[in-house]
Amino acid sequence: RDVVEGIKARIEDIHAKNLLPDGMRIVPFYDRIELITAALNTVYKSLMEGVVLVIVVLFIFLGNIRSALIVVGTLVLAPLATFIVMGQIGLTANLMSLGGLAIAIGMIVDGSVVVVENVYRHLSHHSAATIPRLQLVTQAVKEVGQPVVFGILIIIIVFLPLLSLHGMEGKMFKPLAYTIMIALLVSLLLSLTLSPALCSLVLKQGSEEDPWIVRRAKGLYAPALRWALGHRMAVIAMAISALIGALALVPSLGTEFIPILNEGSLAPQTIRLPSVSLPASIEIEKRMQRAIMEFPEVEMVVSKLGRTELGNDPQEPNESDPVVRLRPLDQWTTAKTMPELMQKFRERLTGVSGATFLISQPIQQRVDELISGVRTEATVKLFGDDLEMLRNKAQEIAEVLETVRGVKDIKVEQLFGQPYLTIDIDRGKIARHGINVADVREIITTAIGGHAATRVYEGHQRFDLVVRFPEQYRNSVETISNILLSDQAGALIPLADLGTVQLEEGPGRISRDQLQRYVSIGFNTLGRDIGSLVAEAQQKITERVMLPPGYRVTWGGSFENMERAMAKLRIIVPITIGLIFFLLYSTFNSLQQATLIILNLPFALIGGVVALWLTGEYLSVPASVGFINLFGVAVLNGIVLVSYMNKLREDGHSLEEAVTMGALLRLRPVLMTALVALLGLVPLAFADGIGSEVQRPLAIVVIGGLVSSTFLTLIMLPVLYRWLEGRSRRAMQAGGLSGETPLDVQEAVVDTSHGNGEPRLSRHPGRIPST
Numbered sequence: 001r002d003v004v005e006g007i008k009a010r011i012e013d014i015h016a017k018n019l020l021p022d023g024m025r026i027v028p029f030y031d032r033i034e035l036i037t038a039a040l041n042t043v044y045k046s047l048m049e050g051v052v053l054v055i056v057v058l059f060i061f062l063g064n065i066r067s068a069l070i071v072v073g074t075l076v077l078a079p080l081a082t083f084i085v086m087g088q089i090g091l092t093a094n095l096m097s098l099g100g101l102a103i104a105i106g107m108i109v110d111g112s113v114v115v116v117e118n119v120y121r122h123l124s125h126h127s128a129a130t131i132p133r134l135q136l137v138t139q140a141v142k143e144v145g146q147p148v149v150f151g152i153l154i155i156i157i158v159f160l161p162l163l164s165l166h167g168m169e170g171k172m173f174k175p176l177a178y179t180i181m182i183a184l185l186v187s188l189l190l191s192l193t194l195s196p197a198l199c200s201l202v203l204k205q206g207s208e209e210d211p212w213i214v215r216r217a218k219g220l221y222a223p224a225l226r227w228a229l230g231h232r233m234a235v236i237a238m239a240i241s242a243l244i245g246a247l248a249l250v251p252s253l254g255t256e257f258i259p260i261l262n263e264g265s266l267a268p269q270t271i272r273l274p275s276v277s278l279p280a281s282i283e284i285e286k287r288m289q290r291a292i293m294e295f296p297e298v299e300m301v302v303s304k305l306g307r308t309e310l311g312n313d314p315q316e317p318n319e320s321d322p323v324v325r326l327r328p329l330d331q332w333t334t335a336k337t338m339p340e341l342m343q344k345f346r347e348r349l350t351g352v353s354g355a356t357f358l359i360s361q362p363i364q365q366r367v368d369e370l371i372s373g374v375r376t377e378a379t380v381k382l383f384g385d386d387l388e389m390l391r392n393k394a395q396e397i398a399e400v401l402e403t404v405r406g407v408k409d410i411k412v413e414q415l416f417g418q419p420y421l422t423i424d425i426d427r428g429k430i431a432r433h434g435i436n437v438a439d440v441r442e443i444i445t446t447a448i449g450g451h452a453a454t455r456v457y458e459g460h461q462r463f464d465l466v467v468r469f470p471e472q473y474r475n476s477v478e479t480i481s482n483i484l485l486s487d488q489a490g491a492l493i494p495l496a497d498l499g500t501v502q503l504e505e506g507p508g509r510i511s512r513d514q515l516q517r518y519v520s521i522g523f524n525t526l527g528r529d530i531g532s533l534v535a536e537a538q539q540k541i542t543e544r545v546m547l548p549p550g551y552r553v554t555w556g557g558s559f560e561n562m563e564r565a566m567a568k569l570r571i572i573v574p575i576t577i578g579l580i581f582f583l584l585y586s587t588f589n590s591l592q593q594a595t596l597i598i599l600n601l602p603f604a605l606i607g608g609v610v611a612l613w614l615t616g617e618y619l620s621v622p623a624s625v626g627f628i629n630l631f632g633v634a635v636l637n638g639i640v641l642v643s644y645m646n647k648l649r650e651d652g653h654s655l656e657e658a659v660t661m662g663a664l665l666r667l668r669p670v671l672m673t674a675l676v677a678l679l680g681l682v683p684l685a686f687a688d689g690i691g692s693e694v695q696r697p698l699a700i701v702v703i704g705g706l707v708s709s710t711f712l713t714l715i716m717l718p719v720l721y722r723w724l725e726g727r728s729r730r731a732m733q734a735g736g737l738s739g740e741t742p743l744d745v746q747e748a749v750v751d752t753s754h755g756n757g758e759p760r761l762s763r764h765p766g767r768i769p770s771t
Contacts, residue, residue, distance in 0.1 A: 004033045029302040030323045030362060035263055036095075039691030043098040046692075049683035050105045051075060054676045058109070061672045063211030067120050070198045074112040075105070077194070078187040085182050096172055099684075099695045100179030103629065103702075106680025107155060108183055110633075110673045111148045111191030114640060117669050118144045119199040137200045145192060147643040150587045152188040154580050154639075155632030156181045161572035162625060168367065169565045169621050172258065172694075176625070214668050221714065225663055228715045235719050239603055239712060246606040253609070254529025254618040257562035259693040260364060260377075262338045266324040267365050268292065268345060269358040269375055270303075271411065274318045274418040274508040276354075281305060284354045285320050291348050292324055297332045297341060300325040318414075318508075323362055339526060346408065358409045360524065371557055373511065376411060376522030378530060378557040380541075383518045384550060387507055390519040391415045396545045397521050397553070404537045406528030413520045418508035421480070425499040433498070434488035440498065447483050448474050477501055522557070529618045534559045565621050573628065577601065580635060587639065588646070592724050597638035600717060604634040604709035611704025617697045626701030633677050633702070634709040637670050641717055655725055663718045674710040678703050 011026050020026070054075060058068040079101055083093070091097055122140040123133075131139075162177035210218070228235045270288055272281055282305065289301045303322040326332075326341075335341035342359045349357045358375060360368070365375045373379070380397055384390050398412050425440055445451060450468035473479050481496035495501060511518055525533055534555055541553065577598070584594035608627055612619060645662035653661065684692065684699035 001033060001036055004031070029300055029325060030265060032363075035265075035363075035690065038264065038689065039095045039261075040093070040098065042687055042689030042691045043095060043102055043695075045689070046683035046687050046695075047098065047102040047105060050102060050680040053679040053682060054106055054109060057672065057675045057679055058113070060213055061211060061668060061675070062117065062120070063214070064120060064203075066202050066204070067116050070116050070195055070202060071109050071112045073198065074187060074190045074195060075109050078108045078183055078190055079105075081186045081190075082179065082183045085186070086179065089178075091175060091178055094175060095691050095694070097175040097179045099691075100176035101183060102684055103176070103681060103695070103698065104180045104183040106677035107180075107633065108187040109676055110636060111152050111188050112195045113672045113676065114144050114148050114669045115141055115191050115195050116199060116203075117672070119196070120203060121665075123203055134200055137196055141192070141196045143647065144640070144643075146587065147639045148191065149188065150583060151636035151639045152184055154583055154635045155629075156184050157579055157583070158576055158628050158632040158635075161569055161576050161628060164568060164572050165565060166568075167564065168371065168561060169258065173621065173625060180629075210668070217671060218664055218667055221667055222664060224715065225660065225718060228719050229659070229722060232719050232723055235716055239716050242606050242708070243603055246609040249609050249613045250619070253612055255531030255562065256529050256618045256620045257558040257565070258621055259618075259697065260338075260361075261693055262690050263361040263363055264326055264329075264690055265362055266326065266342065266345065267360050267362045268322055268324065268349065269360065269365065270320040270322065270355045271358070271414075272318040272355045274414055275505075276318050280354070281318065281320070284352070285322075287352050288322070288349065288355070288357070291352055292322075292345065294348065295334055295341075295344070297326050297334055298324055299327050343408075343526060356411065358411055358522075358524065360409075368557060371561060373513075374411065374413070374520045374522035374557070376409060376557065377524045378522070378534065378555065378559050380521040380523075380537075381513065381518045381554045381556055382521065382547075383513070383516050383552050383554070384548070385517060387415055387510070387517070389548065389551070390517065393545060393547060393551065394519045394521055397541055400540050400544050401521065401523055401537055404533060404540065406525050406533050407523045407537070408526045409522075409524040411522045413509075413511065413522075415507045415510075415519055416505055418506055420504050420506040421477070421501070422504045423480075423495070423499060423501050429498050433491075433493060435485060435493075435498070440485065440495075443483065443485055444495075448480065477503060520556075530559050530562065531618075562621070566624070569624055576628075577631070580631075584635070584639070588642065592728060593642055593646075593721075596717065596720055596724060597635060597642060599720070600634050600638045600709065600713060601631050603712045603716070604630050604705045606705075606712075607703075607708030608701040608705035610708075611700045612697070614704075615700050617700055620697055622694055623697040623701050626698035627705070629698070630702050630705035630709065633674070633706060634713065637673060637710065637713045638717060640669060640673070641666050641713060642721060645718075645721060655722060659718045659722045663714065667714065670710065670714060674706050678706045 008028075014020060015025060055068070055072055058071050059065070062068045062071070082101060086093070086097065119137050119140040122136055159177040159180055162173045165173055268288070270285060272284060276284075285303050285305060289303065292298055292301050301322055301324050303320050305320045332341070334344055338361075345359050346357070349359075358365075360375060360377075364377075368377060369375045380401070382390055382394050382397065384393070394412050394415075398410050401407050401410055423440075423444060425437060427437070430437065430440065442451075446467070447469040450466040452464040453467045454465045456463045456465050468474070469483075473483070481494065481501040483495045484492040485495060485498065486492055511520065538555070547553070581594055581598050584597050585591060588594055605627065608623075608630055612623060617623065641662065644666050645658045648658035648662050649655065681699040681702050684695045685703055687696070
């Protein structure tokens with residue numbers, strides 16, 4: 001960005017100083033700053049909207065302006081501190097890093113929400129006269145400190161698999177992962193230092209009555225929880241059925257690597273025969289440009305024909321690289337989306353004869369070429385030895401691909417069509433004249449290609465002085481045939497008398513991969529995911545194209561990248577889940593409770609899968625990142641709930657009381673952490689600006705997953721906790737190890753009509769009350 005802006009400033013200086021001849025100006029036809037600015041504006045807009053939604057949730061659920069402002073302080077300071085750290089480690093503010101911050105905006109306040117909510121609740125339930133204020137705040141923070149620390153650390157750990165990605169997916173998602181991890185670490189530090197300090201200074205003893213929305217939520221949740229605790233098997237059966245149903249939807253989800261970014265420009269690559277003349281090539285290009293300019297969405301078309309002299313963007317001489325500059329999306333009339341406009345271009349360009357066209361975008365085109373060597377989304381590589389066989393089989397594969405729905409812009413690598421000047425020397429004739437083959441080769445090399453006759457010195461520099469025939473003596477087959485050679489007797493003999501000089505068609509280029517010859521068949525996709533498309537194409541090619549021994553087919557492009565990224569995640573994600581399990585075990589010192597929280601992860605998939613299916617989004621690398629993000633939030637809520645139930649049991653409450661009271665008292669922080677994470681991503685899910693395509697699948701997965709995860713955390717986790725802990729208690733009692741009053745504990749009587757909606761619980765005589 002700085003480089004382009006510097007060039008623009010220099011161009012303005014050139015114009016201001018009138019350094020160009022009259023009537024001439026330097027006008028950019030492709031400015032990547034416009035794309036960068038538009039993409040960043042999309043993220044900025046989503047980020048600000050997410051912040052506003054999070055603040056609204058905080059004020060509504062906390063019901064106290066001071067408490068909400070303390071959490072908002074974390075929400076404001078954490079991104080600013082994140083930017084400072086990003087600057088120190090050299091992480092730039094780009095689409096993915098800022099997108100990571102937008103994704104983390106809801107999770108940034110999770111720790112602070114739990115801490116502030118618990119402090120405010122303690123201040124509301126205890127008198128400052130009985131317990132000193134500082135001690136009360138410290139006690140409240142210690143109560144939730146461990147689950148908050150482990151919960152945030154687990155969310156950070158779930159993003160470690162993204163750091164193992166390589167290639168293009170690694171370059172895209174590593175900045176996102178780094179930004180989220182930095183933001184969460186900063187927020188954790190602020191929630192354990194700044195938030196308690198502000199609570200001790202700002203918060204006052206508040207009302208014990210919960211905000212109306214919390215009372216309403218507890219009024220709905222209490223009977224549902226009571227029913228779930230009384231119908232354990234029905235709850236578990238419904239949850240398992242929902243999980244099976246969600247998994248059954250997975251095969252119907254399309255798969256792709258990364259959604260295609262709308263760049264705001266198009267690049268309809270024009271491919272002609274290798275033998276085309278320059279005037280004919282220019283005429284074809286003009287007809288293409290006139291056809292493109294018929295669309296009102298097009299602002300400008302600029303073409304580059306042939307191969308550049310620089311090595312950074314090589315191009316075949318028979319190919320052109322146009323750039324179509326489009327007007328803003330809100331001015332489009334022919335189509336509403338970029339894929340629709342690209343299809344309109346394809347339909348119109350079918351009337352332009354003499355060339356084939358590949359409709360793509362400037363950056364996408366070059367990224368595709370870097371991946372597979374072909375400027376298309378996907379590539380079939382056919383390996384073999386014989387060029388003629390490769391050409392025939394490649395054409396058969398192309399014909400099969402034409403029958404696959406969603407395949408567009410099929411391009412078979414042009415093996416032949418390049419004219420070659422062939423000079424076939426008759427050894428018998430040159431032997432009769434006493435001429436060697438080396439003599440013939442030397443004169444041909446000198447006449448056509450040139451030969452260094454001597455060197456020219458200029459100071460410390462030296463140059464070869466190359467001599468060759470004038471152009472009129474080497475520009476056709478006839479003139480080359482008339483090149484004269486002298487025999488041993490000094491007679492001059494035309495080259496045509498010593499052999500055959502003719503033009504023949506040969507390969508334009510020979511491609512190799514790992515030293516093996518191959519021919520590529522590239523294609524783009526439209527209206528279909530790359531996973532199912534390639535699966536259908538592979539089946540049809542296997543059935544209809546018979547390859548000789550030694551010939552094989554591989555698939556490249558975005559499909560190859562998708563397979564590589566998914567294979568990497570399939571290995572790393574289970575290892576990460578194992579690490580999470582180890583941390584959970586170290587937190588609770590209980591294999592049973594660690595397993596209980598880990599069981600929430602597969603059920604968190606339900607909402608994510610259903611959300612993808614309902615919105616028609618594909619299962620891609622961003623969607624996989626969304627599932628990874630979802631695991632962290634689901635584990636955090638489970639830790640908060642289980643740790644508080646354990647705390648209540650340590651305070652002397654029975655199992656029934658701990659489950660009911662813990663679930664109801666933790667309802668507000670669980671709902672708040674889920675809602676702020678969910679609403680923080682809503683703007684990304686509904687954004688339609690440039691750059692939103694990449695983050696939308698991630699946001700949709702997290703939003704859908706949080707809905708199912710939160711519901712199951714609040715309903716199924718208490719049910720499983722009571723069931724598993726009850727079994728453990730009975731096993732201990734059977735072995736004579738329990739000192740706790742056994743199963744004659746009365747049922748907790750839930751009465752949400754009391755002020756803050758907390759349950760009134762029956763107590764056994766002599767039971768130690770909770771502080």
